[in-house]
Amino acid sequence: MLGVSLGLLPSAARDLILAAAILSILLNPLLFIALDRLPQGRVRAQQGEPVTAPPAGNHIVLVGHGRVGRHIAAALKSESQPLLVIESRREIVDEVDRKSATVLVDNAAAPGVLEAAGIGKASRLIVAIPNVFEAGQIVRLARTANAGLSIIARAHSDADVEHLERLGASHVVMGERETARRMIELASGETG
Secondary structure (H helix, E strand, O other), X not given: OHHHHOOOOOHHXXXXXXXXXXXXXXXXXXXXXXXXXXXXXXXXXXXXOEOOOOOOOOOEEEEOOOOOHHHHHHHHOOOOOOEEEEEOOHHHHXXXXXXXXXXXXXXXXXXXXXXXXXXXXXXXXXXXXXXXXXXXXXXXXXXXHOOOOEEEEEEOOHHXXXXXXXXXXXXXXXXXXXXXXXXXXXXXXXXX
């Protein structure tokens, strides 16, 4: 209304914008219904091939290969257990060392993805993604699938820690606490 009253927007344009908004509001639920009916959890392996069988078991599942996850993956290279990385961003997937890890290109919170990663037989799950709500979904799904699984998650606040622990994380690491702990060690003369 203001645009029309100031002469910045013709009334025909206002009507088109209003019609588009109404159409968008009406179509949104239909699009979500259609998306729910699409096959879920289409997991892809490193070369874009569908994953047909989960890993044999006793493996580590790392969710996220971003700023934190890439350091974790590099440190786990020397582990005797196989590593499986779940990463949804294709541009990040190319950075994964495929000699030391299997890669699933998908969202770990999507139905069927953790099952395809063999979460029921995994020994550890490390959730290195920054989004606490998505991380919480992953923790909850993993805990349901494997009650004895060791789950390590990343948090940014005390509320995040509580949220992830409530959903079943075994250990939650908050960056600020770890930074403070290391700085105290250094200030106390401890090295490492």
